[in-house]
Amino acid sequence: MSKRLDGSVALVTGASSGIGEATALALAHEGAAVALVARRRNRLEKLAAQIEAAGGRALVLDADVTVREQAEDAVKRTVAELGRLDTVINNAGVMLLGPALDAPIEEWERMVDLNVQGLLYVTHAALPHLLEAAESSERRVADLINVSSVAGRVARSGSGVYNLTKFGVTAFSESLRQELTRRHVRVASVEPGAVETELADHLRPEIKEQAMKRFADMERLKSEDIADAVLYIVTRPRHVAINELLIRPTEQE
Template sequence: MASKLAGTVALVTGASSGIGSATARHLAEHGAAVALVARRKNRLADVAAEIERSGGAALAVEADVSDRAQAEAAVGQTIQRFGRLDVVINNAGLMLLGPVAGADALEWDRMIGVNVNGLLNTTHAALPHLLAAAEDGPRGVADIVNVSSVAGRNASEGFGVYNLTKFGVNGFTESLRQEVTRRHVRVGVIEPGAVNTELGSHNSGAIQSQIIDPFNASLETLSPDDIAESIGYMVTRPRHAAIGELWIMPTEQLT
């Protein structure tokens, strides 16, 4: 694979598994040094070691990006280690499903904390470095990709607060894109459909068996590599081309 990201540094949140770890590996294959950010230190270390065995450069950063100070520290550690930041993939996410009536409001707080506040915290800390990279970096451009969902396009019963967070991600992405695109920081959103990851595993057994498992069994789901390759496509376009929105779902998925 051509080293389209040689000389650049990428930061990926939620990098300990699924889409995040696959994306970190993929960006490293493109030549980027990668900071992997997540809460599960051992899993991060395994992914970082795998990247380094393949000849890449990786930094494992244990952090909960829903905490602003930890998100800022993760960006700071990346700059301290690699000296710059060119690409941010806001992937950390949580999906807790169920009806609004009788819901556990603490689950709402957790989702908003990760899906919204985590993205905002990381973006706020990273943006000055991305603007600098766009001015003096090897590509003359920097990238933010926010991992949303088809749930940011279409609302469904039982997905209420998850829908809220992902619709919010889409709106924030477009607003920020308009703010910084003329400074050559590209801001895009990717909206996956059903992907075979651990995302649904935090739900109750009833939600898992009644909603998630039957849906996933009804079609051929995407793999994390499918999403990683799509993110790689977004951030390796020529300087003059920006992918603002990429909607990717299983061929058999209707909504």
């Protein structure tokens, strides 16, 4: 039986856990060959084995996308080994919350390096290939999806630099969307609310405790809920572009 993404190639950053892992699985399940990008090679290998056991195709690319050469090389290797590039999911990200006053400056650097610079490096390297796919592939459309956040729409005290990076991702996505849409490269931002992943594990312990209190009595989203949204976007017919999807747990205000 043919699947909706048969013959297409997707690259997913941050595929070693959480939303990226679930998204890579969902895309592979629909027939896409997937390039799995992140730093933890062992996690990527496990995921690739799972995809291959189900009859799919996966390419493990351990790369730190904050290093420009590694981001570029990941895109290059995807095209060299899987033949083309139809879909990019810029998902790798880090959320280091806490008051701005006395915040370790390294935390700010890490967020800007990954959420902004890493996303830009991958995007810059991928765009020529997405344009080519939109012009010459059977589907004649390509997709670039940037995982932003509710924090890219609503700023809060204690998440200023995370807000800065995610507002930036949302703004860049909209600008790029306008630039590329007539050439059938669809650019979308996906803005999740609270999702149960490893994201909060990188917080300082006292900050984590405080942050988790906010969500203690609610059912958070699962990574699969966001993967579902991504799948919805990339499986729309050529004339339909979903520009932005904001998805909160029902109980999140």
